[in-house]
Amino acid sequence: MSQENTYTPPKVWTADKENGGKFAKTNAPTAGARHEQKLPKGDAPLQLYSLNTPNGVKVNILLEELADCGVTGADYDAYKIDIGEGDQFGSGFVEINPNSKIPALVDYSAEEPVTLFESGAILLYLAEKYGKFVPTGLGQARADCLSWVMWQMGAAPYLGGGFGHFYAYAPEPMEYPINRFAMETKRQLDVLDKHLANSEYMCGDGADNYTIADIIIWAWYGQLALGKLYDDAATFLQVESYTHVQRWATMIAERPAVKRAVDLALQPIK
Numbered sequence: 600m601s602q603e604n605t606y607t608p609p610k611v612w613t614a615d616k617e618n619g620g621k622f623a624k625t626n627a628p629t630a631g632a633r634h635e636q637k638l639p640k641g642d643a644p645l646q647l648y649s650l651n652t653p654n655g656v657k658v659n660i661l662l663e664e665l666a667d668c669g670v671t672g673a674d675y676d677a678y679k680i681d682i683g684e685g686d687q688f689g690s691g692f693v694e695i696n697p698n699s700k701i702p703a704l705v706d707y708s709a710e711e712p713v714t715l716f717e718s719g720a721i722l723l724y725l726a727e728k729y730g731k732f733v734p735t736g737l738g739q740a741r742a743d744c745l746s747w748v749m750w751q752m753g754a755a756p757y758l759g760g761g762f763g764h765f766y767a768y769a770p771e772p773m774e775y776p777i778n779r780f781a782m783e784t785k786r787q788l789d790v791l792d793k794h795l796a797n798s799e800y801m802c803g804d805g806a807d808n809y810t811i812a813d814i815i816i817w818a819w820y821g822q823l824a825l826g827k828l829y830d831d832a833a834t835f836l837q838v839e840s841y842t843h844v845q846r847w848a849t850m851i852a853e854r855p856a857v858k859r860a861v862d863l864a865l866q867p868i869k
């Protein structure tokens with residue numbers, strides 16, 4: 600059935616007005632730096648420029664888990680990139696991430712500074728560098744871990760950019776996109792629930808099999824299941840019905856590193 604107030608797209612799209620959504624002030628169809636910016640740099644080998652959103656929290660968790668493992672050389676300074684204020688479009692941040700999205704990281708302990716963006720790339724780089732939370736070798740264990748990490752990177756935009764945007768940030772509720780993305784989000788939760796019915800962690804049983812796959816998926820789907828994302832979304836999506844996801848999400852939320860990571864103190868950049 601067609602909806603009232605239908606919109607007929609023009610032949611050529613132009614940015615002729617703000618879209619009215621929560622991030623309308625910063626959204627634009629162009630990339631690149633919008634203002635000069637010198638990012639601060641501390642003394643630690645790793646410099647993180649981020650925010651405690653699900654994508655940012657992923658990196659916080661891994662860094663805090665590495666600290667709890669007693670790994671040396673993984674100290675970091677963490678700075679707040681306020682995406683509501685447009686810090687992601689400053690020249691200093693864009694030099695590290697041309698895509699202008701948190702999180703971004705610089706590793707100064709390498710021979711030449713190594714810059715990274717995309718949370719999946721950052722997690723894999725850190726896990727491999729410190730030899731923790733990712734299986735090595737070419738066997739099934741590593742294959743599973745990489746598959747689930749990539750699953751999350753492909754799946755979460757339907758949850759965040761799709762469901763979350765239309766449910767919580769759009770200027771008014773719109774039935775078609777909310778239905779479309781609620782359905783896909785619930786399908787994804789069911790993928791996880793069926794998998795976690797037979798697996799304590801994403802890639803096997805026992806705490807030794809806690810990997811970056813758990814970390815990256817928990818930041819979105821674990822927090823969603825625990826009612827931490829998008830106001831009433833937990834009720835709307837009936838997240839309590841995914842009992843295996845609930846068990847896993849609660850188990851990970853209780854880890855000391857995760858507790859610290861979700862509310863990590865971030866230093867101001869100016």
Ligand SMILES: N[C@@H](CCC(=O)N[C@@H](CS)C(=O)NCC(=O)O)C(=O)O
Pocket residue numbers: 625652653654655682687699700701702716717718719
């Ligand atoms: N695929 C990216 C997504 C990063 C992302 O979307 N970050 C959001 C915050 S959660 C952001 O920086 N948004 C700012 C903007 O779009 O201007 C990743 O996983 O790192």
